[in-house]
Amino acid sequence: MDKGKILLVDDDADLLRLLSLRMKSAGYTVSTAANGSEALSVLAMEHPRLVITDLRMDQMDGMALLEAIRRDYPTLPVIILTAHGSIPDALVAANQGVFAFLTKPFDGKDLMAQVERAFSLTAAPLPPDGKKRADQPGWERILTRSPKMQAVLDQARLVAASSASVFIHGASGTGKELLAQAIHQSSPRRDRPFIAVNCAAFPEQLLESELFGHKKGAFTGAATSHQGLFQAADGGTLFLDEIGDMPLPLQVKLLRALQEHCVRPVGATESIPVDVRIISASHRDLEQEMAARRFRDDLYYRLCVVTLELPSLAQRPEDIPLLAEHFLRETASKNRKEANGITPEAMELLVAAPWPGNVRQLANVIEQAVVLSTTPRIGAPLIRHALRDKEGEVLPLADAKGRFEMNYLIQIMRMTRGNVSQAAQLAQRNRTEFYRLLRRYHLDPAAFKEGGGDDEE
Secondary structure, three states: OOOOEEEEEOOOHHHHHHHHHHHHHOOOEEEEEOOHHHHHHHHHHOOOOEEEEEOOOOOOOHHHHHHHHHHHOOOOOEEEEEOOOOHHHHHHHHHOOOOEEEEOOOOHHHHHHHHHHHHHHOOOOOOOOOOOOOOOOOHHHOOOOOHHHHHHHHHHHHHHOOOOOEEEEOOOOOOHHHHHHHHHHOOOOOOOOEEEEEHHHOOHHHHHHHHHEEOOOOOOOOOOOEEOHHHHOOOOEEEEEOHHHOOHHHHHHHHHHHHHOEEOOEOOOOOEEOOOEEEEEEOOOHHHHHHOOOOOHHHHHHHOOEEEEOOOHHHOOOHHHHHHHHHHHHHHHHHOOOOOEEOHHHHHHHHHOOOOOHHHHHHHHHHHHHHHOOOOEEOHHHHHHHOOOOOOOOOOHHHHHHHHHHHHHHHHHHHOOOOHHHHHHHHOOOHHHHHHHHHHOOOOHHHHOOOOOOOOO
16 A cells, blocks of 8 residues: 655665665655655656655755755655754754754664654645545545645644634636635535635725624615524634625624624624634735734734735646646536547647736636537647737746746646656657657656656667
8 A cells, every 4th residue: 555655865876775765665655866856856747645855966955956855845754864964954954944854874763753743634635637535525626736736725624623713815717715625625624614705895884794693674775683693604614705805894793703703783783693614815915904004913913823825826836737637627517518639739828828816717718619619639829819819928938948848748748647658659759759858857867757767669
């Protein structure tokens, strides 16, 4: 049984080999890198649940690698090994969030104990095909191959089991409500309601009534009493989208409800106890809103116990082909169309586009192209038309070439499971040129194989 993936980083080839054998014999999948720079390339392709790295290495040492991992993958545990162990090194590593710091020669049992402890505290990642697992309710709707997105999902899975309030920050169309639903479905409240409300969609008085309810006759037009969303979500989760647009007077009432765990409907004299977990979201930077005195500090600290930063689609370009194919299948089935693929030229346009509307915009572009398509494969003209082909909305292909090439190579190597001959044939390139492209982006064919082995001719 595969216990999970570990990335080993060391410039000592013999030690790397010994560590690999030890981890594989214990049931772990192993990837390796000779230095920090190579390790970052591997991290861009794969999503290990643990990194074990040497401290002293050429090009990029273990401390620099740790700093880069903490910046881009904040929940990924890192174990540092060194023959130059010292208190200053250990202190610096501890301050940067190292999981464990072991001095060579280390006891193999101690290392394995730390590895097992690290895996017991981290969340298992989603399968690369995005298919549902019984122990991962809700997450199957979030499709990604992006390490940045996976890091956010890891944090979300860890916080889901708690009762902590969560704030999701991200641009419009990045999937904030989808993530909130997944957190709820993985929480102890999963059998109770999940209710969402967009705080920017209501004027102040109506939003107050929507949240807290009102009594009959409380205001003009209140012909009957109305139960608010806090009461409707009792025992479950209330998702407050675009919380940054909530008027200041209503922020005071929301804060009181969160502090006292009860609500008072408009026009009522008595409060009603409620048990609700709050997940909020906004495209606005709430710290900037606080500085401008448009958002209350005390409410901010109530809502933002844990903050999740959703990357824009432009920050996760490797997900564009995956999402585009998913939306293609979904739209073709819904509209009974025979569309079954996207041409390389069309996919290149999709990967190069800036996507100000993020995943929602991509879904709309694919839907329009599928609906207008008269052939099984979606071509570049339809995609160009769906993107409106406005000046400045699509990056020059020369600027996007490097990003597209790396993501294209990763995709095609995954499709062929590391078979360079098949991949080169699909890409319509000879093997020599294809190998040159792989080396340019530090892509190792072995990383895509299942069980290793040589290329099949």
